[in-house]
Amino acid sequence: MxxxxxxxxxxxxxxxxxxxxxxxxxxxxxxxxxxxxxxxxxxxRNFGFITVTGQERGTSWQLARRTRDIWADLAPRAAIPVEHEGLYLTARSPEAIAVIEAFLKTEMGEGCSLMDAAAFRAASGGMGGTDLLGALHSPHEIRVESxxxxxxxxxxxxxxxxxxxxxxxxxxxxxxxxxxxxxxxxxxxxxxxxxxxxxxxxxxxxxxAYGLTRCRLSMLRLAAPGRVRLPGAIMSDLGLVRYRGYGALPEARALEARLRAEVPRLFDNGVHLIVAQGTDGSLIVGDSHHYADVPPPFAPASAEEDILQEYATALGGPVPPVIERWTGTYAVAADxxxxxxxxxxxxxxxxxxxxxxxxxxxxxxxxxxxxxxxxxxxxxx
Ligand SMILES: Cc1cc2nc3c(=O)[nH]c(=O)nc-3n(C[C@H](O)[C@H](O)[C@H](O)COP(=O)(O)OP(=O)(O)OC[C@H]3O[C@@H](n4cnc5c(N)ncnc54)[C@H](O)[C@@H]3O)c2cc1C
CATH class of the missing domain: 3.50.50.60 (FAD/NAD(P)-binding domain)
Structure with missing residues (x-):
């Protein structure tokens, strides 16, 4: 029938x-x-991070804005808690600040701002590495527990x-x-x-015909960092190179050169940092990127070490214990x-x-x- x-x-x-x-x-x-x-x-398996700021300029950025609005409407009707609003992207070099300033001058910077280090520390319960210079704040993101x-x-x-x-x-x-x-x-x-x-x-x-390949990512959940409540999802300045909305800006080349010289292994493992917090206080932290048509299910321990190192560098303080690990894959096209x-x-x-x-x-x-x-x-x- x-x-x-x-x-x-x-x-x-x-x-x-x-x-x-x-x-x-x-x-x-x-x-x-x-x-x-x-x-x-x-x-x-993802962060549940509905990102607007940093999406590729043009169509993807516009589709992300629309998608965020639909999530914001749907989540309460489907009894899905919105666990974070907004994004904080930390900057620890003049080159990173230059990318943020250039981004803020584009149409994509609407509603976003550059905070100084003291303002970020105050907003994040004292987080931030010793060399923190400031942070990009975007109010546009929301985050759910996928x-x-x-x-x-x-x-x-x-x-x-x-x-x-x-x-x-x-x-x-x-x-x-x-x-x-x-x-x-x-x-x-x-x-x-x-x-x-x-x-x-x-x-x-x-x-x-589209020549697709796959990307495998390593993800971690860390125990709650005491009573700290993050004000939103947090990224480090590696994201300014990786995410196309910032990374395609000319100013990102100097930052990339600096980061490649300072932390080459993080580029080998495709590491950039996103930290999101669940309602129980635990932190979802990632990620690494390894590309292959058939990604081996065997993630290198060095990727996890690199993610935790980047967490410590960007956010300072002790790194909470890892309580969960997983990998995920998604489709990738070059063009x-x-x-x-x-x-x-x-x-x-x-x-x-x-x-x-x-x-x-x-x-x-x-x-x-x-x-x-x-x-x-x-x-x-
Ligand atoms: C670790 C990780 C972190 C990420 N973080 C983010 C993030 O923070 N924000 C963000 O926007 N994106 C993120 N992504 C990317 C995002 O998760 C993916 O782009 C998205 O989930 C893809 O959704 P999908 O429905 O196309 O694919 P999938 O989630 O893979 O779902 C496809 C489904 O189709 C089913 N299926 C396939 N073939 C058939 C068939 N023939 N018959 C019946 N069923 C079939 C499969 O069983 C599967 O359930 C992340 C991805 C990973 C892996």
Whole structure:
């Protein structure tokens, strides 16, 4: 017995959830199909850091602004706590300050400011390394606990948005209106495929044409640092080189040269620092970046040492004990932050290729569905 839907979404990570949410919000009859019992890929392994400031200038930055607004609206309705608002990015060299000053002069700097070291220490309960010069403050970010938020959005879609959620169901073949799955045929007029970094199950030739690879990241949870409550997510100046919204500015070259000379191993392990705090006070800290078509599951101990060293340098004080470790992977392209492909009529293949899916996913979903389903939603970028 088949059921007919307006839209089938393949993949229960944040990209799939975003498409299902936007489509259901606009009145479509939606089925969301996830291979596993629950999504357990990049979407639950990330920081839950919905970043605006630092996204690539232009389309990605605009999609991130839109995505942040949708998260802010959806989170309370889905009973998801927003655990942080805002970003503090520490600077410990004149070159880092120069990048921040240049960033503040762009349209992306709207609402952001440069704090001096004393103001950052006061805001962060005394954190900050001995060589801290100042910090960029952005009010635009929000942060959720992804391992909680992703199941909550899934339940919210099923219970309050009328979305049919099929788990433990792998989609093998798509020819609208029929999808062949491990649990029989599903019928849907249109299909969006959000496979994350599964490049081989659906449309492998289409995906191969984009020359994608994968990135593996190491992540840590540290015990709560006493009673300190962070005022927002914190990054170090390595982020000024890595994140394209800052890193593409000409001023970032001098900073990069300085950091490469000072901390070459951190570049070898692709380390940059993000620190976010959970409601229990514990800190999610990362991350490292290693690239390979098939990333080995064996993360070097040096990556963890480098992350903890960067934590100590940027934030000072003792480093709390590590209480949890994990890795995650995501899709990467050299030439784009996301891809939207049309492998067949009434089908779209959507992959975020820059490790920013939590930050841009809802905006991308509106863009895809405006085109595929003719919905009047989203930014015009
Ligand atoms: C450690 C780490 C930290 C990160 N930090 C951040 C961050 O702070 N902010 C940010 O914006 N981004 C961050 N990212 C990136 C972000 O997590 C990803 O861009 C995003 O989760 C990708 O979502 P997705 O839904 O496309 O993929 P996934 O989360 O991988 O989900 C894809 C889903 O599709 C399912 N699937 C695939 N094929 C099929 C099939 N044939 N049939 C049925 N189901 C199928 C899979 O089972 C999987 O559940 C981070 C990533 C990692 C790994």
């Amino acid at each position: 088949t059921q007919t839907y307006d839209l089938a979404v393949v993949g229960g990570g944040i990209l799939g959830l975003a498409h299902a949410y936007v489509a259901a919000r606009e009145g479509l009859k939606v089925v969301l199909i996830e291979r596993d019992g629950a999504a357990s890929g990049a979407s639950i 391992r909680f938020a992703i199941p909550r959005i899934t339940a919210f879609l099923a219970e309050q948005m009328g979305v049919t959620v099929m788990t433990k169901t792998a989609v093998h073949e798509i020819a609208p209106p029929r999808l062949a799955t491990s649990r029989g045929v599903v019928e849907a007029g249109q299909v969006v495929v959000c496979p994350g970094d599964d490049f081989s199950t659906l449309y492998p030739e289409r995906i191969a 784009r932050t996301f891809l939207i492909d049309t492998p067949a009529e009434n089908v779209r293949l959507v992959i975020v290729t820059s490790g920013t899916g939590a930050s841009t996913g809802f905006g991308i979903a509106e863009k895809v569905l405006a085109d595929l389903a003719g919905l009047h939603v989203g930014v015009t970028a």
